[in-house]
Amino acid sequence: MLNDEICKLRDKLNKSIENGDDYHVIYKLSTDLDELIAQYYKNIKNSKKKVTWAVI
Numbered sequence: 001m002l003n004d005e006i007c008k009l010r011d012k013l014n015k016s017i018e019n020g021d022d023y024h025v026i027y028k029l030s031t032d033l034d035e036l037i038a039q040y041y042k043n044i045k046n047s048k049k050k051v052t053w054a055v056i
Helices: 002-018 023-055
Strands: none
Touching: 002 023
């Protein structure tokens, strides 16, 4: 599930920051996390549209 992927990637990003990994690694993890979060909210938005149509 997308939520699980977000949590795993967030943990990986946090560990990378704590370990002082290379900036490019941290940046890549951060942007990947941003994309997953954006997809998560897009899915929520789309599911609300489906519910709205079903109620009408």
